Amino acid sequence: MRNELIKLARDNGTPLFILDHAKIRENFQVFKKNLPNVQAYYAVKANSNQEIIKTLFNEGASFDVASYNEFMQIYNQIKSFKKAEKDFFIWDKIIFSNTIKDKDTLKKIKRYKPLVTYDNAEEVDKIKENCETAGLVLRLKVPDTGSQVEMSSKFGAEPADAAALIKKVFDSGLAVEGLSFHVGSQCTNFDNYATALQITAEIFNDARKKGYELKIIDIGGGFPAAYDSNVPRFERLAEVIESEIARLFPADVEVIAEPGRFMVATTAVLVSEIIGKAVRNGKIFYHINDGVYHTFSGIVYDHWIPNFTPLSNGRDSETEVCAVVGPTCDSFDKISLSEQLPAGLKLGDLLYTENIGAYSVASSTKFNGFEGAKILHINS
Numbered sequence: 001m002r003n004e005l006i007k008l009a010r011d012n013g014t015p016l017f018i019l020d021h022a023k024i025r026e027n028f029q030v031f032k033k034n035l036p037n038v039q040a041y042y043a044v045k046a047n048s049n050q051e052i053i054k055t056l057f058n059e060g061a062s063f064d065v066a067s068y069n070e071f072m073q074i075y076n077q078i079k080s081f082k083k084a085e086k087d088f089f090i091w092d093k094i095i096f097s098n099t100i101k102d103k104d105t106l107k108k109i110k111r112y113k114p115l116v117t118y119d120n121a122e123e124v125d126k127i128k129e130n131c132e133t134a135g136l137v138l139r140l141k142v143p144d145t146g147s148q149v150e151m152s153s154k155f156g157a158e159p160a161d162a163a164a165l166i167k168k169v170f171d172s173g174l175a176v177e178g179l180s181f182h183v184g185s186q187c188t189n190f191d192n193y194a195t196a197l198q199i200t201a202e203i204f205n206d207a208r209k210k211g212y213e214l215k216i217i218d219i220g221g222g223f224p225a226a227y228d229s230n231v232p233r234f235e236r237l238a239e240v241i242e243s244e245i246a247r248l249f250p251a252d253v254e255v256i257a258e259p260g261r262f263m264v265a266t267t268a269v270l271v272s273e274i275i276g277k278a279v280r281n282g283k284i285f286y287h288i289n290d291g292v293y294h295t296f297s298g299i300v301y302d303h304w305i306p307n308f309t310p311l312s313n314g315r316d317s318e319t320e321v322c323a324v325v326g327p328t329c330d331s332f333d334k335i336s337l338s339e340q341l342p343a344g345l346k347l348g349d350l351l352y353t354e355n356i357g358a359y360s361v362a363s364s365t366k367f368n369g370f371e372g373a374k375i376l377h378i379n380s
């Protein structure tokens, strides 16, 4: 792999974001195999690259979108479908999982009869006024203890308010299709899923008793990517989910999920280059040509912990603690102050970073005039 990465970097320049579509297909199939009764809606926000969407579309994925632009990225794939097929695809395979949608977005998607989430009463009124064709999914607040990125401080109705929020929708002539939650991203505490399913089942079963024909439960994202061997295995989580759903819900429930990170995190490698080297306060600072405003933006937005491996051969094997920082003129642009890298790396040496496919290029900026990494698709 080392030589191949060096060759790709030589041929394409750096920083180079190498995205392996065989791995995307594999992750999708692993998800499907372990959760055969769950329809996977890829959360486009994790990496919205159109080629990823194309690959997952061809695998038969459904999609979770957060905005009109993300919706149009999926729509591009089905442009040539006949109207009935298109309408069916949109209803069956796309969910707007952003609980707050502005009026203009709602007006624009009204013609498509979309499935949308909500978590508050104002949103119901807004949907009724601007997008009365929508089917609604109530997002619940659930525990996200220990997840890398928490969700419950910004999203989700209190379970105690759920019954009133369901009633409000039906009273206003719309329909609640189901319930959703998100246990926080990179959730390694599987109890979060078990608790969320328990909370959801109580509300689901209560609503059905009252005659509201809820059909769907949406178990959100959070499925952990195997960043290292300490991450509990997805296969184990799948068993928990399958058995809890069978225990708690009626057999006719439709289960959907919104995996983002799980599908793409492990599918990309970044090759960056050392462009500067300085000793600051006695510590070596390697300045590389990618940083936190660019592919390493996940350090800021995703609480992501970076990793670096040198690609150059023949350097000292003894390591030293050093800093790795980005190329911009901003002192905030520090990727890590505590890397252990071989002593004596030189300008022009290449580093690679694994498992950087999710929440990386998706939130990269063009700050300071740096374009960010070139994206190279392999096995597509």
Ligand SMILES: Cc1ncc(COP(=O)(O)O)c(C=O)c1O
Residues within 6 Å of the ligand: 043, 045, 046, 064, 097, 098, 182, 184, 185, 186, 220, 221, 222, 223, 258, 259, 260, 261, 262
């Ligand atoms: C509503 C919703 N669904 C799904 C996801 C994807 O989550 P993950 O990448 O943890 O699978 C997110 C991530 O922010 C989200 O906000």
